[in-house]
Amino acid sequence: MNKVDYDNLIPNNVDLSSDRRLQKALEKWHPGYIDWWKQMGPDGFQDIDVYLRTAVSVDQEGWAKFGYVKMPEYRWGILLAPQEEGRKIGFGQHIGEPVWQEVPGEYRAMLRRLIVIQGDTEPASVEQQRYLGHTAPSLYDMRNVFQVNVEEGRHLWAMVYLLHKYFGRDGRDEAEDLLMRRSGDKDTPRILGAFNEETPDWLSFFMFTTFTDRDSKMQLEALANSGFDPLARTTRFMLTEEGHHMFVGRTGVERVIRRACELIKENGIHDPSDVGAIRGLGVVDLPTLQKKINFHYSVTLDLFGAEISTNASNAFNASLKGRFREFSIMDDHLLHDSTYPVLKNIDGKFVKVHEPAINAVNGRLCDDYIDDCEQVMTTWNRVIKEYGIDYKLSLPHRAFNRKLGEFSDTYATPSGEIISADEWQSCQGEWLPDNDDLHYLLSLMQQVIEPGKYANWISPPRTGINGQSGDFEYVRIAA
Amino acid sequence: MTSESASSIQMNFQTCPEQYQHWNLSFDGAIAELILDVNENAGLFPDYELKLNSYDIGVDIELYDAIQRLRFEHPEVKTVIISSAKDTMFCAGANIRMLAGATHGHKVNFCKFTNETRNSIEDASKYSGQTYLCAINGTAAGGGYELALAADYLILKDDGNAAVSLPEIPLLAVLPGTGGLTRLVDKRKVRRDLSDVFCTVEEGIKGKKAVDWRLVDEAVPTSKFDERVRAKAKELAGKSDRPADALPVKLHPITKNMTEEACEYSYLRFDIDRKTRTATLSLNGPSRKLKDDLDGVVEQEDQFWPLALARELDDALLHLRFNEPSIGTLIFKSTGDVQSVLSYDTFLHENAEHWLIREILLYWKRTLKRIDVTSKTLFAFIEPGSCFAGFLAELVFAVDRSYMLEGQFENDIRAQAELVLSQSNFAVFPMANELTRLESRFYGEMKSVDNARSLIGKRLEAPDAEAAALVTYSLDDIDWEDEIRILLEERASFSPDALTGMEANLRFVGPETMETKIFGRLTAWQNWIFQRPNAVGDEGALSLYGSGTRADFDKKRV
Ligand SMILES: [Fe+2]
Numbered sequence A: 001m002n003k004v005d006y007d008n009l010i011p012n013n014v015d016l017s018s019d020r021r022l023q024k025a026l027e028k029w030h031p032g033y034i035d036w037w038k039q040m041g042p043d044g045f046q047d048i049d050v051y052l053r054t055a056v057s058v059d060q061e062g063w064a065k066f067g068y069v070k071m072p073e074y075r076w077g078i079l080l081a082p083q084e085e086g087r088k089i090g091f092g093q094h095i096g097e098p099v100w101q102e103v104p105g106e107y108r109a110m111l112r113r114l115i116v117i118q119g120d121t122e123p124a125s126v127e128q129q130r131y132l133g134h135t136a137p138s139l140y141d142m143r144n145v146f147q148v149n150v151e152e153g154r155h156l157w158a159m160v161y162l163l164h165k166y167f168g169r170d171g172r173d174e175a176e177d178l179l180m181r182r183s184g185d186k187d188t189p190r191i192l193g194a195f196n197e198e199t200p201d202w203l204s205f206f207m208f209t210t211f212t213d214r215d216s217k218m219q220l221e222a223l224a225n226s227g228f229d230p231l232a233r234t235t236r237f238m239l240t241e242e243g244h245h246m247f248v249g250r251t252g253v254e255r256v257i258r259r260a261c262e263l264i265k266e267n268g269i270h271d272p273s274d275v276g277a278i279r280g281l282g283v284v285d286l287p288t289l290q291k292k293i294n295f296h297y298s299v300t301l302d303l304f305g306a307e308i309s310t311n312a313s314n315a316f317n318a319s320l321k322g323r324f325r326e327f328s329i330m331d332d333h334l335l336h337d338s339t340y341p342v343l344k345n346i347d348g349k350f351v352k353v354h355e356p357a358i359n360a361v362n363g364r365l366c367d368d369y370i371d372d373c374e375q376v377m378t379t380w381n382r383v384i385k386e387y388g389i390d391y392k393l394s395l396p397h398r399a400f401n402r403k404l405g406e407f408s409d410t411y412a413t414p415s416g417e418i419i420s421a422d423e424w425q426s427c428q429g430e431w432l433p434d435n436d437d438l439h440y441l442l443s444l445m446q447q448v449i450e451p452g453k454y455a456n457w458i459s460p461p462r463t464g465i466n467g468q469s470g471d472f473e474y475v476r477i478a479a
Numbered sequence B: 001m002t003s004e005s006a007s008s009i010q011m012n013f014q015t016c017p018e019q020y021q022h023w024n025l026s027f028d029g030a031i032a033e034l035i036l037d038v039n040e041n042a043g044l045f046p047d048y049e050l051k052l053n054s055y056d057i058g059v060d061i062e063l064y065d066a067i068q069r070l071r072f073e074h075p076e077v078k079t080v081i082i083s084s085a086k087d088t089m090f091c092a093g094a095n096i097r098m099l100a101g102a103t104h105g106h107k108v109n110f111c112k113f114t115n116e117t118r119n120s121i122e123d124a125s126k127y128s129g130q131t132y133l134c135a136i137n138g139t140a141a142g143g144g145y146e147l148a149l150a151a152d153y154l155i156l157k158d159d160g161n162a163a164v165s166l167p168e169i170p171l172l173a174v175l176p177g178t179g180g181l182t183r184l185v186d187k188r189k190v191r192r193d194l195s196d197v198f199c200t201v202e203e204g205i206k207g208k209k210a211v212d213w214r215l216v217d218e219a220v221p222t223s224k225f226d227e228r229v230r231a232k233a234k235e236l237a238g239k240s241d242r243p244a245d246a247l248p249v250k251l252h253p254i255t256k257n258m259t260e261e262a263c264e265y266s267y268l269r270f271d272i273d274r275k276t277r278t279a280t281l282s283l284n285g286p287s288r289k290l291k292d293d294l295d296g297v298v299e300q301e302d303q304f305w306p307l308a309l310a311r312e313l314d315d316a317l318l319h320l321r322f323n324e325p326s327i328g329t330l331i332f333k334s335t336g337d338v339q340s341v342l343s344y345d346t347f348l349h350e351n352a353e354h355w356l357i358r359e360i361l362l363y364w365k366r367t368l369k370r371i372d373v374t375s376k377t378l379f380a381f382i383e384p385g386s387c388f389a390g391f392l393a394e395l396v397f398a399v400d401r402s403y404m405l406e407g408q409f410e411n412d413i414r415a416q417a418e419l420v421l422s423q424s425n426f427a428v429f430p431m432a433n434e435l436t437r438l439e440s441r442f443y444g445e446m447k448s449v450d451n452a453r454s455l456i457g458k459r460l461e462a463p464d465a466e467a468a469a470l471v472t473y474s475l476d477d478i479d480w481e482d483e484i485r486i487l488l489e490e491r492a493s494f495s496p497d498a499l500t501g502m503e504a505n506l507r508f509v510g511p512e513t514m515e516t517k518i519f520g521r522l523t524a525w526q527n528w529i530f531q532r533p534n535a536v537g538d539e540g541a542l543s544l545y546g547s548g549t550r551a552d553f554d555k556k557r558v
């Protein structure tokens, strides 16, 4: 076999060129990954030059190198945030001990599970988004979805690195399986529900990157202080990329809102809920946006798992997965005696019940997520306000449309009224996108590939990527 | 015996007739007599007296030693008579005060060892041409009767006093712990309803009724007792194929050099790692190629490699069981020349009819069985330079999981790891379930057994061994260290109780035999009852025994 120049092929700060184990594992996995990418990555754009950012190192210099590249030739790297000398475990039963550089045998299965679940979401979203290039509203947006995709690919690499490096034979098998599952497939679906939903249109993509990538952020933040140092370091570096994905989502929706408000104003429409009139203008009406929020937000809340969870408390106790920004929380980081308020439906009323904090780790992460989402809503509503339109987007109640956790058996309206199953059946079309809505959105999806031009339903971004001018050719389609 | 004294006293399994406190051995040509004469004041632990010929582990260690010596040092002995030196008491069974004071762990180990010893009595009768006859010349109660049940033929003194009984249930609220219930119905074929009566009659059954119920084979009046026992012993001896004039093979004391963390024998060493709670047993192949004929082998006595290694392994297993309860995992490794091991293996099979070689093979069979019922996780690591071939390969099939190195370690010049099968792996060493370890491994897939048979004599490297499903995993050097580390750390993190239960369940597939029932039911029922307040609570029968106070039972059925 030819000696591969690993360090050049795969940007890394894990000394790949002298790590036989990793090389051996990658020799087998890498071709499979490229096959997967060609098969399941962005459909129809594999041979086209895309202006992408590549991280070649973790320092200021290297983390964002821009240039044209064909996606299958993208240099997916293995990059971990730098090791902190003398870092100590900050929570759980191993608090105060030096962080682990190797997997503790007793936690092998638990850690592997955490890594596989996180890892599975990365290729899943690539699969979900693979047709979006055909309906991109601009080259700028097209490039953004591809950037998100290659970075999700890199996130997969990051998790596979951990599996290869620290979990031996089982790890290699799991890494292999990550390439075998398929989003939405009946027989071999991805592990988590939201990652088997379709992303048929661009509003779905923006909502997904706003809400679901934000779940990823929360999960990564919780892992970023893990006692297993390689996991902590990997996730810390992934967070910088996750930030960009959420940016694409948040600003994407914002631009959709801006364009709608602009045309509402220009055309003198007084009722922002006049769906028919607004759709006549070829933009996304605000009530439909609200329904999309309702859907993506509620589906994503389910990703957090049950608010009261022994799995989560085991992982916390084992010092493997902490809370959001664990180190800025002022408590003992052990949670033996403290409680945490968890919202429950008790006899038809929402009540906060104090549960042992150790059992409510998931519930707390969910609360932190909700706070984060509220801030996004504020920025979106600011745009509507800017145009003097009397409409407010809001997050639905956390009990709304839930399949998992405390409210899986509760029927609640977006505003948090508990209703009967019958009422839910007859009203859910008002709150969640129905077929009409989805058809309408699909009808808007027309590819725009002229540099500097944007589809009618979305505003241009404020600035270009990497300071590029408005008519920059982010994707070289014409050639 | 408090838990403190149990854990502070190191148990030693080496003894010899000159040191016996409790047994007398005497010989008369083809007939040996093994007479129980327990020294009340020579209990292994200080806090009980061994009254009424009752026994503790010390008594049983001597019994085990005697049985071994009868096999090897007395080729001429064809019948062994077990009897008692006490007037009216044959044996009162395990000492109750000893049991009441023992830790649960000790009780379990004690019962297991006594069971193994009873089984080895049956093994001698069945396969060695050395038949055991029990002359029950006084009352045989509980473990006393269970000892008798291990013999092939039971003659009870019919003097209006001597009875056989299993009084555990009415008296102590526990079960007979040495296979008594199973042997009643399975071996003696006592009707189940009569067995039910028998097991609840504290004073037991005497005389003719004991014969009618098949509890014993004969009941003979005092005047004719000795004579009848002699005659029967002679008759049994007549069926034996043991040689009258062979040279005995003396079992010398085993030499070992023991420290806190390691023990070195001549062909075996074990090293203890308290952090991962493992003991690594490294078996050495023969120090030289076999050049001898049978005479040459007999001359080597107990230094003949397969025998020496079996004795050392046996001793190490007992030591680790009794003296190292916190060591949860045994790892088997081997070092040596595969070809030399195979030459011994072949020699053993070619001479399997010879009384000594037969004994050596039987000893390996029993030692492998001792491994099978050891309540510790068992792993085998097959590394470069190892010699798991022929009968040594049985260890690989005895363990819960085996790991074989593919290729070599970096900077290691030793030969690649190989595994070699021989006929040893196909008939010679049945487990308690009467299947070979390979048949157990491939239960329900005879094809795999046949396939393995077709590989006899082939030097199998890791990929071949894995392809034939003879090892659990083959790993290359890149993965080896980490996989093994994680394996041991993970194992050490599980509940020892749950592991013991799981392993015992998985090791014995397929049909039940008397032996599997004895061990299985001991583990499942007796160990449960031993933990229950009705036996060991402050008001429990075992605790109150001899105090004059009746136990107060929790009456709920579970
Ligand atoms: Fe990601």
Ligand SMILES: [Fe+2]
Pocket: A152, A213, A216, A241, A242, A245
């Ligand atoms: Fe992402």
